[in-house]
Every structure is written in structure tokens, then in C-alpha cells.
Amino acid sequence: MNAATPPLPIVILISGRGSNLQAIIDAVASDKLPVEIRAVISNRPEAIGLQRAAQAGIPTAVIDHSLYTDRAAFDQALLECIEHFQPGLVVLAGFMRILTAGFVHYYQGRMLNIHPSLLPDFPGLHTLQQALESGCKQHGASIHFVTEAVDGGPVVLQARVPVYQQDTVTALAARVLEQEHHLYPLAIRWFAEQRLRLDSTGHAVLDDKVLTEPVTFTLESGALC
Numbered sequence: 001m002n003a004a005t006p007p008l009p010i011v012i013l014i015s016g017r018g019s020n021l022q023a024i025i026d027a028v029a030s031d032k033l034p035v036e037i038r039a040v041i042s043n044r045p046e047a048i049g050l051q052r053a054a055q056a057g058i059p060t061a062v063i064d065h066s067l068y069t070d071r072a073a074f075d076q077a078l079l080e081c082i083e084h085f086q087p088g089l090v091v092l093a094g095f096m097r098i099l100t101a102g103f104v105h106y107y108q109g110r111m112l113n114i115h116p117s118l119l120p121d122f123p124g125l126h127t128l129q130q131a132l133e134s135g136c137k138q139h140g141a142s143i144h145f146v147t148e149a150v151d152g153g154p155v156v157l158q159a160r161v162p163v164y165q166q167d168t169v170t171a172l173a174a175r176v177l178e179q180e181h182h183l184y185p186l187a188i189r190w191f192a193e194q195r196l197r198l199d200s201t202g203h204a205v206l207d208d209k210v211l212t213e214p215v216t217f218t219l220e221s222g223a224l225c
Ligand code: GRF
Pocket: 014, 016, 017, 018, 019, 020, 021, 049, 093, 094, 095, 114, 115, 116, 141, 177, 180
């Protein structure tokens, strides 16, 4: 890591458990991720992830979606809260709200999401259940830039896991989550090191090469934690 480059300020949005948040916190704490987590914001006051952030000494905020009459008003409040922390990147880590086009445009090229499937397969909710019902032999997780299409932005990084014949949602979820915890710190690191960006035509670019397909993550290829 280049000691002369200041860490990239980021804000992380969550809705619940926050295990991906924890993986990011841990990667920063062990000096493997050159970012400063300026704040963790949840749309749910009861999100366990808020406790993880507080424990790590990271400022937290709650913008409770249930207190807003419509999506636009919620997104405006969320945006104002985020802007207070001036992030260079917004990280959606289990943030379970669909965002308005205006919000997405504002953070175009500066917002990443993690999704528990091999996108474009199984966007939306209940991906693990859908995967099991489909009979697919492989599942996984994806990191992508956020665009207006829900779970439809350019995919940057994916990890694959096997699906076994007697699999349950719980077992598959655990297998996928383990990979997620490697994926997010790595993709954020690429962005922080200015190796990863979204170009003006909407393509993800890594190390000056347009990604025609996502990078496949394996433990051997570059785990940070
Ligand atoms: C993860 O499976 C992530 O892919 C999805 O929501 C889940 C969040 O888990 N978007 P956690 O809150 O990070 O533990």
C-alpha cells in the first residue's frame, strides 16, 4: 500500500446483520484496505450492523424508511446524510431498499452493491431459494456497479460455489456468504487504488481494460482476508 495516498473515504449502507460490513471493517483494521469508513447508515434502527460499526468506533446514522411518505423523500434524506460524510464511494452491503433513479445517477460510478447470485442470474429477492429450485449446479455472489436496473449494473467480480443435491437454503447461504466476505474488500480495494472504474459508456474497467466478463475470484487469486 502506498503510504503517500490518502485512504479513500467511504460510506457503507446496511439494513441488517452487517457481516459484509464486518469483513470490510476487519480488512481496514488489518491494513489490507486503504479506505476510511466515514459512516455506516442503516434504514432500519434495529440493524445489528450498527452495533458492529459502533464497536469499531465508526459514526452511525439511521434514516428510517418507514418515516417517509415516499421513496423520493427517503432517498433525499439518505443522500443528505451521506453527503455530510463526503464519500468517494458508497458501498451497499445488504442494503435492502430499491433506490430512485435520481439517487442512482447522483452516485453513478461511485456506488457498488453485492448480490448473492451469479448475476445476471437471479436478480432481486430469494436468490438462494430460486437457485435451489432451478436445479443449477453452481451459485455464487457478485459485486457490481449500481445502475437504475435493479441488480443489473456491470458486474465486476464474482465467486462461484457448488450447489449440492441435498443442499438447503441455509447451507448454500453460508457457502455463498463466506465468498462474499472475500469479494467486497477486494473490489473496494481495486476502486480505492483507482484500478476499477465505470467508464462513460457504462462499462466496468479494471486496470485500463474493459471487463467483457466479471473477474472470477478464487482464494488463490487474491484474498485479502
Ligand atoms: C448478503 O447476502 C448480500 O449479498 C445481500 O444481503 C446479504 C447481506 O448480509 N445483498 P450481511 O448483512 O452483510 O450479513
